[in-house]
Amino acid sequence: MSSEAVSHPHASAPLGSRVRQFYALTKPRVVQLIVFCAFVGMLLAEPGLPPLLPVIAASLGIWLVAAAAAAFNCLVERRIDAKMARTAWRPTAKGELTNTQALVFSALLCAAGALLLALWVNTLTLWLTLATFIGYAVIYTMVLKPLTPQNIVIGGASGAMPPLLGWAAMRGDVGPEALILFLIIFLWTPPHFWALALYRAEDYRRSGLPMLPVTHGNAFTRLQVLLYTFVLFAATLLPFIHGMSGWLYLAAAVVLGGMFIGYAFRLWRHYSDALARRTFVFSIVHLSLLFAALLVDHYLKPWLS
Numbered sequence: 001m002s003s004e005a006v007s008h009p010h011a012s013a014p015l016g017s018r019v020r021q022f023y024a025l026t027k028p029r030v031v032q033l034i035v036f037c038a039f040v041g042m043l044l045a046e047p048g049l050p051p052l053l054p055v056i057a058a059s060l061g062i063w064l065v066a067a068a069a070a071a072f073n074c075l076v077e078r079r080i081d082a083k084m085a086r087t088a089w090r091p092t093a094k095g096e097l098t099n100t101q102a103l104v105f106s107a108l109l110c111a112a113g114a115l116l117l118a119l120w121v122n123t124l125t126l127w128l129t130l131a132t133f134i135g136y137a138v139i140y141t142m143v144l145k146p147l148t149p150q151n152i153v154i155g156g157a158s159g160a161m162p163p164l165l166g167w168a169a170m171r172g173d174v175g176p177e178a179l180i181l182f183l184i185i186f187l188w189t190p191p192h193f194w195a196l197a198l199y200r201a202e203d204y205r206r207s208g209l210p211m212l213p214v215t216h217g218n219a220f221t222r223l224q225v226l227l228y229t230f231v232l233f234a235a236t237l238l239p240f241i242h243g244m245s246g247w248l249y250l251a252a253a254v255v256l257g258g259m260f261i262g263y264a265f266r267l268w269r270h271y272s273d274a275l276a277r278r279t280f281v282f283s284i285v286h287l288s289l290l291f292a293a294l295l296v297d298h299y300l301k302p303w304l305s
Contacts, residue, residue, distance in 0.1 A: 021091040022105055025074045026067035033284070034066045034162045035059055040291045041166025041181060044244070044298055050170050057120035058169035062162065064113030065129045071106040072137040075099060084203040117169075125169045132161040146208075149215040156189035163291075180238045185287070187235050191228040191264060192283035194221050199273040199280075222271060225279070226264040233257035236290060245294055246301045252293035256286050 042055055074081065074092045081093035091097045097105075110133060117126040140155030148154070163181035168174055194212055197204060198221055201213040213221045236253040239245040263279040 021096050022071075022101075024089075024091055025071040025097070025102060025105065026109075027070035027074075031063060031066045031070060033288070034159075035063050036288070037162035037181075037185065037291060038062045038166035038169075040295055041163030041178060042170050043166075043295055044163075044177065044181070045167045045170035045175075054121055054169060057116055058125060058166065061113045061116035061121060061125075062129055062165055062169075064109045064116065065133050066162075068106045068109035068113065069133045069137040071102055071109065072133075073141050075102040075106065076137070076141050078102075080207045080209065083207045084200070086200055086203055121169050122172050124172055124174075125165055128161065128165055128168055128174075132158050132165065135161075147210070149210045149212045151210075152193045152212075153190050156186050156193075159189050160185035176242065177239075177244045180235075180242060180244070183238070184232070184235050184290070187228060187232040188283065188287055191225045191232065191260070192280065192287075194225050194228075195267070195276050195280040195283060198222065198225075198267075198271075199276040218271060222264075222268045226261070226268045229257070229261045229264040233261060239294060245297045248300060249293050249297035252297075253290060256290055256293075260286050 039055070039059055042050055042058060074090050077087075078090070078092040078099075081087035081090050087093060092099075092102050110130075114126060114130060117129055135158035136155070140151065140158055144151040144155045160182045163185065164174060164178045167178035167181070197211045197213050198218060201211070201218070204211040205214050212224065233253075236257050237250070240247075240250040240253070260282065263275075263282050267275055267279050
C-alpha cells in the first residue's frame with residue numbers, strides 16, 4: 001500500500017474520531033488503575049485528608065506521564081499489536097495514526113506531566129515518575145519484553161510504582177509503608193498478567209514474544225500463578241504486621257487473598273480459557289478492593305482502636 005493511501009485517512013478523519021484515536025493510545029483503563037493506586041498512596045501518607053491542590057496536581061501529573069508511557073508503548077509495539085487479536089484495534093496497529101503523531105503525542109503528555117509535578121508537587125515525585133516512564137516504556141517494552149519470559153516479573157517494578165509515587169507526592173520521601181504497597185503490586189503483577197497470557201497464548205505465539213506460556217508451557221505457567229498467589233497473600237498481610245492498618249483491612253486481605261488462591265488452585269488443577277479469563281478479571285477486583293480496604297481502614301482505624 002502506498003504512503004498516499006495510508007496518509008489520506010489521517011487527513012480526512014473527523015475531529016471526534018481523531019480525539020478517540022489519541023485517547024485510545026493512553027490505555028485508559030490501565031492508567032485509571034495506576035492513578036487509583038497512586039491516589040491511595042497519597043491518602044495513606046497523611047493521617048487525615050491531604051491538601052487538595054497537591055493531590056489534584058500529583059494525580060493529573062502521574063496520569064499524564066502514565067498516559068505518555070502507554071502511547072509510547074503502542075508506538076513501539078505497533079507491529080506486534082497488529083498480530084494479536086487483543087491489540088489489533090489500537091490506532092497505531094491499524095495505521096490510523098502515524099509514528100510521528102504518536103511520538104509527538106507521547107512527548108507532549110510526558111512534558112506536561114513532568115512540568116506539573118515539578119511546579120506543583122516536588123522533585124522527588126518528578127524523578128520517580130520519569131524513572132517509571134523509562135522503566136516501562138524503554139526497559140520493559142524495548143528490552144525485557146522481547147528477550148525474556150521473566151519480562152513481567154522484572155518489568156513489574158515499573159507497574160508497582162504508583163502508590164510509592166503518591167506517597168512521595170505528599171511526604172517528599174519514600175517510607176517503609178510505601179515500599180510495602182510497592183511490594184504488594186510487584187508480587188500481584190505476575191499472576192495477574194500470566195492469567196491473561198494463558199488464554200491469549202496463541203496471540204503471543206503469533207507475535208513472537210517469549211511469554212511464559214509460550215516458552216515454558218501451560219502447566220508450568222499455571223503452577224507459577226498459584227505459587228505467586230501464596231507469596232502475594234503473605235505480602236498483603238504486611239500492612240497489618242507493620243501497624244499501618246488494622247483488623248478491618250486484615251479481614252479483607254485474608255478473604256480476598258483466599259479467593260485469589262482459590263481461583264489459582266482451580267486454574268492449576270482444571271484449566272480452561274474461561275477460568276483463566278475469570279482469574280484475570282478477579283485479579284483486578286482483588287487489587288482494587290484490597291487498596292479500597294486499606295483506605296477505609298485508614299480512616300476508620302482511629303474510631304475502632
